[in-house]
Each structure stands twice: as structure tokens, then as C-alpha cells.
Amino acid sequence: MDKLRFQSFASGSSGNCYYVGTAHTGILIDAGIGVRTIKRNLKAIGLDVSKLMAVFVTHDHADHIRAIGSLGEIHHVPVYATRKTHEGINQSYCVTTKLNGSRHYIEKNETVKVGAFKITAFPVSHDASDSVGYTIEYQGKRFTIATDLGYVGEEARMHLKSANYVVFEANYDEHLLSISDYPADLKRRIRSHTGHLSNTQAGEFLADNYKNHLDYIFLCHLSKENNHPDVAYTTVRSYLESKNIKVGEDVQLITLERHSPTEMIVFE
16 A cells, blocks of 8 residues: 655645645545645645545634535535534635535544544544544554644543544744734634644653654744744754754654745555
8 A cells, every 4th residue: 555645735824734645645634725726736745626535724824724615515525524613614714615515514522434544533623613633544654633722631632642643733932923023813713722833832742752662753833923943943843852862863843934835755
């Protein structure tokens, strides 16, 4: 069978979309960028939108669902989300094509089989209708994504600790947020338990919960105004190496681009 592959098409408040699959077929996690951009990115890796088996939605904020209507209803890609998230999608101003026949409901902590993949949603804490992360199992390997969360709850912790490959939020640098022009209410929202994870929180969690089966860490959803890829990378790396976890040897650490696709990662 094909090896598992991962590519981030975009990661950040302007839009989020991730491909997880093989050389021939796969799924998207979120579709918060334009459908034409998604199709162009798929074409660049030798795929057509018809090769997508599903889109799994983490939550109903605009930067995660912008192309959901087009993918689901025009291109007939099944859209999986919790019932509350589906309700939020169809009420969202940014989804002009409302979901009908493409809508598939999932429950948190239940596993859905799509092709050769087993996908399990787990709850995360964020100020959306019903936010989840996902673990995708394939050929005995586990790929877990946890984005847009104010803190790491116990169920998310369990999924992240058992994963071989992790996409994990490092949204903001505390100092950069504190000196930014953001209103005080927005700063409180970002720092809250239903907001986002800082670089420090991400680094502490990853260092404290590292297991030697973890091969890749991808830092996602970096803030344009309150973070920088070098700052996020350096902060998280410092926490890992404080626990004698060698980046580049024990684990690979990669920050995901806001607007550009990453290189395709083929997991061994």
C-alpha cells in the first residue's frame, strides 16, 4: 500500500487546509481557502478534486470552511462534521453554497472509516459551535491535528501523546501579543481557555508529553501579527531540547506557511 503523505495548503487566520492521504487519494482537514486554490494545489501533487474521499471540518469559523459548500455540493466531496458544526456551517455568511446531500454527521470519540483511513474526532476548547481535533490512522500510524484550542484537555492530550505525526497550534508569542495593537478584549479572547495556544504553551506541552514514537511536529495557525515562524520554531525547540529531545534527530520540527503549500511530506 501507499505510504502516508501530508501537505499543508495553508495555515493561519487567512485560511486553513491540510491534505492527508496517499499518492492516489486522501482527505482534507478543513477547507478555509478558495476552491480554485485547493484544486490548483491538488493538481500540483498529481491529484484531481475527484480523488478526495472526504473533507473533515474542525469547526465553523470562516478561515476553516470557506470552500466547504463548493467542495460538497458542486464537486460532491462528502463533508464530515459534528451536528452543531454543520448547523454553524449552513448559517455562516462565508458559505454561499449551503450543504445538503454532501453533509455527513460524526460524533466525537467515534471512529469513521473512509477508504483505508480511520478518523476519530476528539473535543478541543475553542469559541466555535463545536470544535474538534482529528486522529487519522493508516497502516498502524497515527496522524493527529489539534488546532484552535485555548488549552489541551485530557482527551486531546491522549490523542497527541499516541501520535506519530502531530499538527499542533502555536498561534502567538506572548510578548508580541502584549505589544500589539489588538484591543484588550481581543487579547483576552486569544489568551483564554477558548482562544489559542501560545508558542510557550505549545513548547511546554510537547516537551512534557514527548514519546519516542513521535517523528514529526508541524506548528500550525501562526498569527501574522503576533508571531513569526522563527520565533515559534525557536521557542518550541528550546522547550524540547531542555528535555534532551534533539530536533532533527529525535523529532522533526516544521512551521507551516500561512499562504503557501509546504513540501509534500512522505512518512516512512
